[in-house]
Amino acid sequence: MKEDYYKVLGIDKGASESEIKKAYRKSAIKYHPDKNPGDKDAEAKFKQAAEAYEVLGNSDKRAKYDQFGHAAFEGAGGFGSGGMNMDDIFSQFGDIFGSAFGGGFGGFGGGQRRSKGTNLRIKVSLTISEIANGVNKKIKVKRKVQAPGTEFSTCSQCGGSGQVTQITNTILGRMQSTTTCNVCSGTGKIVSRKAPGSDSNGQILSEETVEVKIPAGVEDGMQLRVSGKGNEALSDGIPGDLLVLINELPDENLKREGNNLHYDLYISISEAVLGISKEINTVSGKVRIKLDAGIQSGKILRLRGKGLKSINGYGNGDLLVHVNVWTPKTLNKEQREFFQQMKNNEHFTPNPDKNDKSFFEKVKDMFS
Ligand SMILES: [Zn+2]
Numbered sequence: 001m002k003e004d005y006y007k008v009l010g011i012d013k014g015a016s017e018s019e020i021k022k023a024y025r026k027s028a029i030k031y032h033p034d035k036n037p038g039d040k041d042a043e044a045k046f047k048q049a050a051e052a053y054e055v056l057g058n059s060d061k062r063a064k065y066d067q068f069g070h071a072a073f074e075g076a077g078g079f080g081s082g083g084m085n086m087d088d089i090f091s092q093f094g095d096i097f098g099s100a101f102g103g104g105f106g107g108f109g110g111g112q113r114r115s116k117g118t119n120l121r122i123k124v125s126l127t128i129s130e131i132a133n134g135v136n137k138k139i140k141v142k143r144k145v146q147a148p149g150t151e152f153s154t155c156s157q158c159g160g161s162g163q164v165t166q167i168t169n170t171i172l173g174r175m176q177s178t179t180t181c182n183v184c185s186g187t188g189k190i191v192s193r194k195a196p197g198s199d200s201n202g203q204i205l206s207e208e209t210v211e212v213k214i215p216a217g218v219e220d221g222m223q224l225r226v227s228g229k230g231n232e233a234l235s236d237g238i239p240g241d242l243l244v245l246i247n248e249l250p251d252e253n254l255k256r257e258g259n260n261l262h263y264d265l266y267i268s269i270s271e272a273v274l275g276i277s278k279e280i281n282t283v284s285g286k287v288r289i290k291l292d293a294g295i296q297s298g299k300i301l302r303l304r305g306k307g308l309k310s311i312n313g314y315g316n317g318d319l320l321v322h323v324n325v326w327t328p329k330t331l332n333k334e335q336r337e338f339f340q341q342m343k344n345n346e347h348f349t350p351n352p353d354k355n356d357k358s359f360f361e362k363v364k365d366m367f368s
Pocket of ligand 1: 155156157158159160161162163181182183184185186187188189
């Protein structure tokens with residue numbers, strides 16, 4: 001069971017942006033690996049705090065977390081079981097402690113950090129029914145990979161360590177910090193022989209197909225993370241990630257509102273008067289619904305569980321069918337005569353009782 005992010009940072013749910021930042025800064029200083037060498041417990045707490053800040057420090061992610069909890073970042077996206085890696089954490093420090101800490105800041109235990117490839121971002125467009133059922137998408141990506149035949153030699157600037165050590169005055173006092181070597185970008189190696197067609201880093205673009213499992217119930221703007229499918233690192237580092245941004249395509253018939261779906265059903269005056277059974281396409285197949293004789297325009301029928309699956313796995317949304325009675329725009333002679341006759345018929349005079357609630361009362365019911 002993962003601990004609540006607010007608890008991790010020791011703040012309450014209503015905390016302001018600056019309170020969150022302050023709380024994270026405090027934890028990061030307390031549990032920083034340079035201050036707690038070899039302490040696995042501190043390292044775990046350090047990572048946990050960074051992960052909590054990664055979410056709560058971003059208003060979009062925070063809103064999703066408040067709504068869905070940890071489930072919002074699980075599955076194909078999110079942090080996986082290993083949590084954030086140290087490179088992610090240190091790159092996050094730039095905006096917390098100022099640029100002095102961006103990049104370097106001690107690295108992890110002072111040893112050589114493996115370099116990481118850059119992330120790739122791609123947008124994937126999904127229909128409502130793909131979102132409803134979840135889908136495996138094959139996505140074409142162009143990622144940078146090491147060209148075969150590239151040769152490397154040790155970087156002379158840093159002697160292969162990838163880092164340059166310096167003393168800096170920081171808010172933590174006088175600290176020895178290491179920055180990434182700017183000649184080899186921290187890899188400790190430089191390209192000594194390029195393969196034909198490769199760039200100055202010895203890389204080429206490779207078009208690959210990545211299969212991404214998209215869980216049911218995702219929302220427009222959500223981002224899934226596929227580990228290791230971004231650009232490869234220079235020399236032997238860790239590849240970056242592929243970030244998949246969800247783009248929800250508008251549907252002709254269904255309008256989404258959270259996990260609920262709205263559908264406009266049009267029936268004729270005769271159907272409204274006589275009653276009718278209608279077949280409706282839902283995201284989980286066809287459903288037949290019965291409309292009683294005398295149904296009013298504006299009536300909303302709620303089909304429970306026929307909406308979208310919730311991303312956290314429990315509770316489906318509903319399908320709300322809005323009944324619209326279609327008034328004919330033109331009439332022939334006989335039809336006109338029929339309606340003329342009915343004009344003063346008391347059966348045709350509106351006489352709503354309290355069951356025929358107004359639209360506003362229905363809407364109020366729906367959200368209460
Ligand atoms: Zn170097």
